[in-house]
Amino acid sequence: MTHDQHGLAITGASAAAVRHYDRAIDELLHFRVEVDAEAGAALAESPDFPMGNVLSAYLGLLTTEVEDARTARARFGAFRRRIDETSLPPRERAHVAAVQALLDGDFLRCGALLGEITVAWPRDALALAAGHQIDFFTGDSRSLRDRIGGALSAWRDDDRHLGHVLGMYAFGLEEAGHYDRSEEVALRAVELNPHDVWGIHAVVHTYEMQGRFGDGLRYLDARVGDWSTGTFFNIHNWWHYGLYALEAGDVPRALTIYDSVLADGQACMELVDAAALLWRLHLEGSDQHERWRALADAWPRRVAEPFYAFNDMHAVMSYVGAGRIADAERLITSRESYVLEPRPGVTNRDMTLRVGLPVCRAIVAFGRGDYASVVDLLYPIRHRINEFGGSHAQRDAVQKTLLEAALRGGRRDVARALVSERINVRPCSPYNWLKQAALADALGDRAAAATARHRAGGLVRAALPDTTPGG
Known part of the structure; x- marks a missing residue:
């Protein structure tokens, strides 16, 4: 029996x-594409290496790509x-069970099993990384915090992967809303490893949630060489x-960012980012039909069968943005049939039923100009949108859709709230202040609208002194 770089026993491997496995874990934590090659090399050396097979399966399942999942299965x-x-030792047997739960579509059971591994073996970096992604896919902010927090005391200051x-x-x-602490920890992570794109990502999320867009731009500009290339995460940043x-x-x-970076995305998570940016422009009345058309063409085979409701939402955004309402409706109809069948333990079925379908229907209603239906569909579920995954920043597209529909549909009470x-x-x-101005306009209060617009412009000038505000 040998041990991995974090001191954990490994069986069945030369x-x-x-x-190769250790290098694969390092590449995984750096979000580098080389992780696939290293994982493959580990299995080429020892085809029945349990943790090598576990790693390979996680890599196939956590992309949210249907074809990758089929191959992994x-x-x-x-x-x-x-x-x-x-004959496997307990930790490896537990990983096999966690992978099988994920293969069976049970994100929640997989996350719970990985949590048990982390409690018993807090230095299992793969269990931490895979569990962290599961928490992200299920929108579980408490577990995103505590899964890692509960393991931290087992990591030493001289650990190469502490950062x-x-x-x-x-x-x-x-x-989980701890912005001051998040910034402190994220900056420390990047100090330990300047190329930690997930740590950089945590910094920019913190600034996003605090509205510190000027700080965010300056931070990304100062570190552009650390995060903008060389990983499969650069598009998201x-x-x-x-x-x-x-x-x-x-x-x-x-x-410019869209055309130079996002428009070339191929993976689901990259198409999600592209749709999410264009949809925010769509909500403001910006017609990007040609960009939408190209993006909509990339979605059909990726949502041909149900896998992850969060992806479905962005496919529907793309179809609506491109004016392909019929395609959006066909996708919704297929998901309506999907949820009618009992699927015990399949997390995506519940995600689709409780959140995915209402959100997709609302996006189509928005595309049709039926703003009353958008409000009726989204307002009752707005506090549980997290159930189909993503981050607060990503899900804000749904909240902005609700607000814009309330403004356009004359639901001034809802818009005010x-x-x-x-x-x-x-x-x-x-x-936020520009929307306050739009609401004031709708109420006929020109003075309040002017004051709100002035406030918006002042915030831009204060954050970016050399920038002339738009809007």
Whole structure:
């Protein structure tokens, strides 16, 4: 028996396979594409290496790509048939059970099993990383925080991956609303490892949630060489850059980012970012039909069968943005049939039923100009949108859709409450004040509208002194 780089026992692997496995974990924590090659090399050395097969399966399942999941299911099934699982040590046996739960579509059980592994073996970096992603996919902010927080005391200051663990913890802190602590921990993570793109991501999430778009732009500009290339996560961080640009009213800058980076995305998580940026422009009346058309063309095979409701929402956004309402409706109809069948333990079925379908129907209603239906669909579920995953920043597209529909549909009472909520959480957000101005216009209060617009412009000038505010 040998041990991995974090001191955990490893069975069924040659010394060369373990070296590849350790390198694969390092690449995974850095979000680098080389993780696939290293994981493959580990299995080439030792085909029945349990943790190598576990890692390979997680890599296939956590992309939220249907084809990747199908391949992972076949390969892991063949692995299980070749081995005697009763001979595996407890940690490896627990990982096999966690992977199987995920293969069966039970995100929640997989997350719980990974949590048990973390309690018993807090230095299991793979259990931490995979569990962290499961918490993200299920929108569980408390577990995003506590899964990592509960393991931190087992990590030493001289651990080479301490910074990565801190980066995960910082993101969990941010999603749970601990912004001061999140910023402190995230900055420490990046100090330990300047190329920790997840730690950088935690910093920019914290600034996003506090409305500190100027700080976010300056931070990303100062570290552009650390996060913008060389990983499969750079597109998402560019998306955050685009959000900051939109907050500042700089639509041309956001579109430049879209055209140079986001428009070339191929994976589901990259298409999600592209749709999410364009949808925010769509809500403001910006016609991007050609960009939408190209994006909509990329979605059909990726949502041909149900897998992750969060992806479905962004596919529907793309279809609506491109004017392909019929395609959006066909996708919704297929998901309506999907949820009619009992699927015990399939997390996506409940996600689709409780959140995915209402949100997708609301997006189509918005595209049709049926703003009353948008409000009726979204307002009752607005506090449980997290149930189908994503971050607060990503799900804000849904909240903004609700607010815009309330404004356009004359639901001034709802719009007033929603704008008030946003301003009192983030009074430094120009977007929030511009919506206050739109509401005041609707109420015929020109003075209040002018005051709110002046406030929005002042916030942009204060955050970015050399920027002329838009909007």
